[in-house]
Amino acid sequence: MKPAAFTYHRAYDVNDTIAQLAELGQDAKILAGGQSLVAMMNFRLARPSALVDITRIAGLDYLERDAQGLRVGALTRHRTVETAKIDGFGVLSKAARWIGHYPIRCRGTFGGSIAHGDSTAEWCVLAVLLEARIVLQGPRGRREVPATEFFQGFFMTAAQPDEMIVEVRFPKPAPHAALTEYSQRQGDFAIVAASARLDLTEDEVLTSRVVLGGVGQQPVVVDADLAGQPANEETWRAAGEVAAAQVDPPSDGHGSSAYRKKLTAALVARALAEAAA
Amino acid sequence: MKDIHLIALTVNGTEHEIVVESRRTLADVLRHDLGYTGTHVGCEHGICGACTVLLDGQPVRACLIFGVQADGCEVRTVEGLADGDELSDLQKAFSRCHGLQCGFCTPGFLMLAEAYLSEQDGVPDESEVREVMAANLCRCTGYQGIVDAVRQVAEERAG
Amino acid sequence: MTAWVGARVPRKEDRRMLLGRGRFVADMARADTLHAGFVRSPYASATIKSIDVSAAKRVDGVLDVLTGADLGDPFLRAVLERDEFTPTEMPMLSGDRVRFVGEPVAVVIAEDAYAAEDGVEAVEVEWATGPVVLDIAAALAADAEVHSGTRNCLVDLVLFDDPGLDAIFADARLTIEATFTSARVSAQPMEGRATMAEWDDRDSQVVVHTSTQVPHQCRSGIAQALGIPERSVRVIAPDVGGGFGQKCVVSREEVVLAAAAMRLRRPVIWVEDRQENLTASVHGHEQRYDVTAAFDADGRILGLAADITCDIGAYSVFPFTCAVEPLMAATELPGIYKVPAYRARGRGLATNKAPTAPYRGVSRPQIVLVMERLMEKAAARLGVDPIEIRRRNMILPGEFPYTGVNTITYDEGSYLESLDLTEKKITEAGWYTERDRLREQGLLAGIGFSCFSERTAYGTPTMSQRRMRMTPGYDTAHVRMDPSGEVVVTTGTCGHGQGHETTFAQIVADQLGIHPDQVRLRQGDTDLTSYGWGTFGSRSIVIGGGAARKAADAVAGRLRKVAAHLLEVGEDDVELADGRAGVRGVPDVSLPIAELARVVHFQTHRLPEECRYGLEARESADPPGTFSNACHATLVSVDPETGDIRARKFLVVEDCGVIINPLVVDGQVRGGVAQGIAAALYERITFDQEGQPTSATLMDYLVPTATEICPIEIHHLETPSPFSENGSKGMGEGGTIGAPAAVLNAINDALAHRGVEFDHIPVMPEDVLS
């Protein structure tokens, strides 16, 4: 389990990164926290010809709350999100606890997680839930892709190999949002992750959104509008059943498709209840 | 042609300058190029935590970082915990609580606990300590001695 | 007088480990050391058409590539001298046929581990895949043969066959038929296997530093495979990062490294990676029990029949053979219960999977699970209290020594006392109230028990019944006091986390009246120690420690003689304690023990002939075996929505006779229980339909963390064994043996109202919901 050879390059700003990626060609890759990439390289499942290390780029590690919402710099560590108090975005700090373990969170980056595009990854699921926009920079300039279009399949995203994620923008606060998940062992990737966002009055749902991880090739938006329904346990349970009926999850060693459906029902109900609380 | 780099690394206060191949992990650089064999390698995919060291004060998996990335950084390894021959409070607690058997996981747990305790002001409850220590695997102890040791040190340090 | 045995002495081993100065094989590579990487089969079953190493040899940093043919096609053959056993050859590097994914076929020697892996990728092998046999059913049915010309059943033993059983089953008030299974698991020591071999010109021998539990067996294996005398091989186990059985068999890689070092005359190191450890080392515990049991109306067991099948993988491991699991299971199934009539058939079936080796507990986690499930089933069907039914069946005080239907004699144990104490402790601690509270919260919750004894310290008298060509059992210790009064003990056992450096020192210190810090244990080096069998099967303290005690006792006798002479008193009046030789009843007359040692060595002329020339003794121990026992209880919760199963409380009452060091004993229990919980709830080695491993990473093979393992409360009883020099019984495996049954019983208690019953491990969340 030793990686294949590659050439190492260090970038000091975003433009430098883009230029180096362009020069090094298709098989070059960005190296951020390395918490997904290096593990895959050790297995030789990933064998980039060159790595451009972006961790020395200054000024990309930030959480900026503005009138519109929240901007997260690509190099913001999971741990920074976990320990921050971000008004209206408590869901991010809370969800960070689900990502791996303390040392993983000290090293892994927000942008890296989005770029990696694991369908169960907390940041990917929440980006879709909160309708974030992914800010990419490349040789053709800057562009923004809605998270709903960014994740395109099994570890596939809209980012081109010569582009870099520089920021993730969350357009509006989500005081009533939650993410929950299940894995047998603490710190592991979720078998199923469920996230929910609500607008609600004391006893009635105004708008709702539910997004799942681990049930498809990318985060899956559940088609269920709870508007007008009472904000109670029964509604959450029913929504869970609706979600479970909609998904057709894959089977693997961590759980069969049927099991993932059952988890979906349970976890959606829990996420909604937590979001409403 | 090997892709090689000259890097500078401070390990437990000692400065080193060495040439490394870019694909060598920090764990291998520490162990084999610099002789800090106290840091162990158990899985090379981020699960076991045997390779945990502090990189600029943060606990990290040395198997998931390339040595060249640590250029210019400060690394703390298990060899840097004791004051000369005098074991640190944490090391003593591990022995007292029987937090180690074969000792293979021990350096990783010590560094994980060291980082965690340095961020702690109060005395964490048992379930929180377990949650944090869950970052690393131990096959021998059943974890109880490790958890007890960390809690005892937290108590001692809180006074 | 200070007694060290029984004291909670912190371990001598700790300091170097805590300082990061432990010395494991992987720490030994020097600048001139070459690194080995193994080319392994990507197929579960294939013949090798050709191996082309030319491209690999051109890879930057690669020095050589060796196939089996280059090394003279070395192989090992483990033999059980029984007609019911079919020996098979295990080539060290397969040249013509591979039988599991991960089987080594060539070795690349390179300047570092990175280049070695580059070289491995560049070796071109042409394979022709063949049919695969992947489970017990297929192995029984298969016309396909894992070993050509050999039936797939490599061992088939009918050990007991009571002719009256069928009548008993027909007539009994209750006859239960059930099938119990346990998944294939891996021991997963945190240090994988690792070997460094180098040629020593001065001693004309190959020195093999290897992460092993059994250095002498390893030396014998290397010598036999390479056809060289044993003295040409020196095996040294440095610090070993756990073994749990995975390192108590001879690895093919160990032999290959020795051969490569001899050929290249350069030090060569191989450090197994985790993927190799999960796929290409050894596994264990893949077993099926088809059982019939008869009970009378009061719940007393009348008869028991078991058809035991073990999936042993592709090869018979050396030297234990693939019979180790079926033999253990068939012999010891009745356990602590008085079974009047018994029949057992045990089979070992070859499949296209990695070989199985003894893993902590060896079949006993399974047989205890079978018996404890049977007790629960019978209790439920007959309306008897499940604890009471155990009392009615177990060997009771006053019945020891008890010889069972399986011809085993059980020495004194505390079976009933441990059960009673367990029940008392958990009731006092409010487990039943806690169970109700969890149930009110909407969780399913249950309490489960398991009662068992484990035979430990199998000496030659017991091991020889298995009829292995290489029969382990005895061990030998040497104790020598030097002129400064300090002591070096050597042993053939080989601790790797069990704290032997501390516990052996405690035993010897008490015999000699000195401090344990003055005693140094030397182990794990075949040139420094007498032939011995290593550390496995909960044998070390009883056999190795027993031998050390005998040898220390002999040295103590000499010291007493010397003291008697110098103090001019009778030998029997001399007492060795607290570093001095004193005279009974005369407090102010004494000599430091160091002074005695000085005189013996430096002024031996002052002593009579029989006291001269050194202070040393060599003694062996070879007991028949002794039974430790325990009762486990656990409180488990089950989330009805996710299927999540948690062991929330765990209590052990254990009796391993005389406790040498409570710290170490508790550590062994807790570590063992953690592995038992793991086997019950988390771990399983899996394959796809082609025999490709699907649990080849620690993301897929779920070794539990500190969150999944709950605190484990321990209470001790001490029933000394007459078969053990120290009165102690082995206890390295008990935790692993008892825990799965307790957890499974607790799950079934939690789910009882749903009418489902599980008789397999691990129980996965998914099982709960389906």
Ligand SMILES: Cc1cc2nc3c(=O)[nH]c(=O)nc-3n(C[C@H](O)[C@H](O)[C@H](O)COP(=O)(O)OP(=O)(O)OC[C@H]3O[C@@H](n4cnc5c(N)ncnc54)[C@H](O)[C@@H]3O)c2cc1C
């Ligand atoms: C034991 C363990 C447990 C884990 N558990 C979880 C978990 O539960 N949930 C979870 O979400 N993650 C988990 N992770 C993964 C972790 O969160 C990673 O940090 C994350 O997936 C990737 O971030 P990174 O910064 O480490 O990226 P890297 O590993 O450096 O890169 C990942 C990929 O993204 C690309 N990339 C990185 N940054 C950028 C960028 N700015 N622009 C374009 N491309 C980029 C890289 O080229 C690479 O392809 C776990 C990891 C480990 C080792």
Ligand code: FES
């Ligand atoms: S070796 Fe780095 S986490 Fe296991």
Ligand code: FES
């Ligand atoms: S002490 Fe052996 S793995 Fe932790």
